[in-house]
Amino acid sequence: MKPIVLIATTSRWFPTARLAMALAGAGCCVDAVCPSGHPLGRMSGVRRTHAYRGLMPLRSFADAIAAERPDFIVPGDDLATRHLHHLYGQEHRRGEAGDRVCDLIERSLGAAASFPVVYARTAFMDLAREEGVRAPRTEVITNINDLREWVDQVGLPTVLKSNGTSGGEGVRVAHTLEEAEGAFRDLQAPPLLAKAGKRALIDQDKSLVWPALLRHRSVVNGQVFVAGREATSTVACWKGSVLASLHFEVVNKRSSEGPSSVLRLIENSEMSATAEKMVRRLGLSGIHGFDFMLEMHTGNAHLIEINPRATQVGHLALGVGHDLPAALYSAISGEPLRAAPKVMEGNTITLFPQEWMRDPASPFIQSGHHDVPWEEPELVRACIQKALKQNSRKMRRNMEQATTDKRTASLPGLIKPELNESRHE
Numbered sequence: 001m002k003p004i005v006l007i008a009t010t011s012r013w014f015p016t017a018r019l020a021m022a023l024a025g026a027g028c029c030v031d032a033v034c035p036s037g038h039p040l041g042r043m044s045g046v047r048r049t050h051a052y053r054g055l056m057p058l059r060s061f062a063d064a065i066a067a068e069r070p071d072f073i074v075p076g077d078d079l080a081t082r083h084l085h086h087l088y089g090q091e092h093r094r095g096e097a098g099d100r101v102c103d104l105i106e107r108s109l110g111a112a113a114s115f116p117v118v119y120a121r122t123a124f125m126d127l128a129r130e131e132g133v134r135a136p137r138t139e140v141i142t143n144i145n146d147l148r149e150w151v152d153q154v155g156l157p158t159v160l161k162s163n164g165t166s167g168g169e170g171v172r173v174a175h176t177l178e179e180a181e182g183a184f185r186d187l188q189a190p191p192l193l194a195k196a197g198k199r200a201l202i203d204q205d206k207s208l209v210w211p212a213l214l215r216h217r218s219v220v221n222g223q224v225f226v227a228g229r230e231a232t233s234t235v236a237c238w239k240g241s242v243l244a245s246l247h248f249e250v251v252n253k254r255s256s257e258g259p260s261s262v263l264r265l266i267e268n269s270e271m272s273a274t275a276e277k278m279v280r281r282l283g284l285s286g287i288h289g290f291d292f293m294l295e296m297h298t299g300n301a302h303l304i305e306i307n308p309r310a311t312q313v314g315h316l317a318l319g320v321g322h323d324l325p326a327a328l329y330s331a332i333s334g335e336p337l338r339a340a341p342k343v344m345e346g347n348t349i350t351l352f353p354q355e356w357m358r359d360p361a362s363p364f365i366q367s368g369h370h371d372v373p374w375e376e377p378e379l380v381r382a383c384i385q386k387a388l389k390q391n392s393r394k395m396r397r398n399m400e401q402a403t404t405d406k407r408t409a410s411l412p413g414l415i416k417p418e419l420n421e422s423r424h425e
Helices: 012-028 057-068 078-092 094-110 110-121 121-130 143-156 177-190 194-202 209-213 269-282 324-333 356-359 375-407
Strands: 002-010 029-034 045-051 072-075 138-141 158-161 171-174 219-224 228-238 241-253 262-265 285-295 301-305 347-351 369-371
Touching: 002 012, 002 057, 002 078, 002 228, 012 324, 029 057, 045 057, 045 177, 057 078, 057 094, 057 269, 072 078, 072 285, 072 324, 078 094, 078 209, 094 110, 110 121, 110 269, 110 285, 121 138, 121 219, 121 269, 138 143, 138 158, 143 177, 143 219, 158 301, 177 219, 219 369, 228 262, 228 269, 228 301, 228 324, 241 269, 241 324, 241 356, 262 356, 269 285, 269 301, 285 324, 347 356, 356 375
Parallel strands: 002 029, 002 072, 029 045, 347 369
Antiparallel strands: 138 219, 158 171, 158 219, 228 241, 228 285, 241 262, 262 347, 285 301
16 A cells, blocks of 8 residues: 655745655655645646645644545645644644654654754754764854854854745845844844735735734844855655765855755765764654755865755655655655666756746756656646746836836846747646
């Protein structure tokens, strides 16, 4: 009998759909709890979907778990992981009545003692340093005076990060004290009611409503800046042991602090050893990501944060020891490992639609392995439609700004004409 895996996500992030495809291909029966309109609802590899309701997130997850009785849960974003942590606490307080859900969440994410650590950036980095991992000093910054003392001690540039954010949204690199103070205020401030309302009405995303209404302030952390190249690892693990891993150097990003769009597959013994140490120390299970900086002059790998959920490359099948969905299927089902053939010959992976959205004429689209899910035309179509919609909004903003500045003649075209006619089937 196929093991049932529940994909749990609070956003319409496309890589979650790619992971569902890969898990189904590995032999799992895949269900999902996700926002309305998510491509997961139109994919052949997903059996059933359940509505994620942003105003009742724990109930949404609990209802999906009760309906499907999954063997495993894979969170697709940081907020989903946090909801599962809170659901564990809620069920734990029910005593024996909540044991089944608690056992499922621990089996899926790892030891409950690790839950507060993976969410708190400073606590995680302190633990890494205890393990002898090369990691920059990180501290919680509570106010402007703390920030000024931090800058006096560590110098500039410095990095500020807020807890509970992903995809670069909660990260700022400040080169002056004024920049640092402005970034701190922005990162700590509660979401604006107008922003929460717009996202709820237009994007049907209600995740900011409660933080905005309750005036929730984020915890901000200072981290010593490491000059170098960005790198990332993603691992499948089971009860504190790494089953399969992928290590990449970042080649391109959609924006300076946004998600990667082109990656180069690498072997890095320090990154691998660090991931194994942290997985063992925290007793992790499931799919987790680790971000690094490869120091400019030495190449030393500095661990800078954990992503306690599936990352955008978790679906890639790159051979034995590097096929995360196959490794998870084997661990959940008890069946022998059957890794899929490596999907590419070279080492450069061009992520779709990220790099195409960044630059439709990018040479990496031709030279790298362009990771387009042609076998799911509905997903490809959804990616293209979203990309064109986002670029149209960006174009309108730029045109409005250009009109204000009386510089309309210098506007570049943001969307290639041929992409307006794209209809990949």
